[in-house]
Amino acid sequence: PRSAPGPHQADVCWLTELTPDLALFSVPCSELTFQQPYDQAHLLAAIPPPEVLNPTASLPTLIWDSLLAPQAQPISWASLLPQEIPKAGELTSLSDEDSGKGSQPPSPPSPAPSSFSSTSASSLEAEGYAAFPGLGQLPKQLTGLSVAKDPQSRKAFNCKYCNKEYVSLGALKMHIRSHTLPCVCSTCGKAFSRPWLLQGHVRTHTGEKPFSCPHCSRAFADRSNLRAHLQTHSDVKKYQCKTCSRTFSRMSLLHKHQESGCSGGPR
DNA sequence: CTGGGGACGGGGCCC
DNA sequence: TGGGCCCCGTCCCCA
16 A cells, blocks of 8 residues: 555666566555466565664664575465565655765664674674574575576576665665665764765864865865865866757756756857 | 765676 | 775754
8 A cells, every 4th residue: 555646766666676586576565466477475575674664663684685586485485475565655765765865864863773783794694594583494595695506597686775786785785784884983873884975074183185286275074175276277078968069067067057948058 | 947966876897 | 704994975053
């Protein structure tokens, strides 16, 4: 059941990315329309456990491997069924977290829940299914963590928060940091996914600006901002309007220019 | 409205 | 495999 009208992109992404190899899987998920040969085992393998769908619940580190879903055998699934289909808002809340670009710190800035106290490689497998009651009784190949021996089959790692797919565990773990935000500023408590992001943030407290412009006296705390600033010293900017040939120092400025309606003539 | 600065995020590469 | 770093990019805010 969808509590709010209208499609939500995260809903669609959740399902389409989850089952890239299953073309018959129909979206949007609110309709939960399945076509043969999609069977119940496939469906269950594609639905995250309730604790994943509930944003208020603890979030154990868990990898969902959709590619292994078709291997599911007809076993007793009744005990694994969620009590109810999650609402659209519940489904999307975690994806929204991933896409959040707000400058406000997470509220409250909190460390990862205790149930996934570590995201280290060695802990991923153990934590994942210890925290998912019922799956511990499943065959190994159903846990989604055993690497397929068949070289023809592509191994993929899916983020359990947003279900993005990665070809390597390392890439997935890096991505997961954007959800768990393990690097916390000791000054203000704001959390970041990577240490160097925290370093950059700390400079906003210290005022340190190690990146100096060679053309003027300005200095910047962020290298990207220096790079953008350097564009202001250039007569020909990096981003050019294809209509009027006017150049801009930033992509965003070009977009603004185009959205405001380019007159078409050179300026 | 436009240009620019500040802060921040993600993927990829290298060691 | 993990950490550091780079590059590219976005969003917000302000002059």
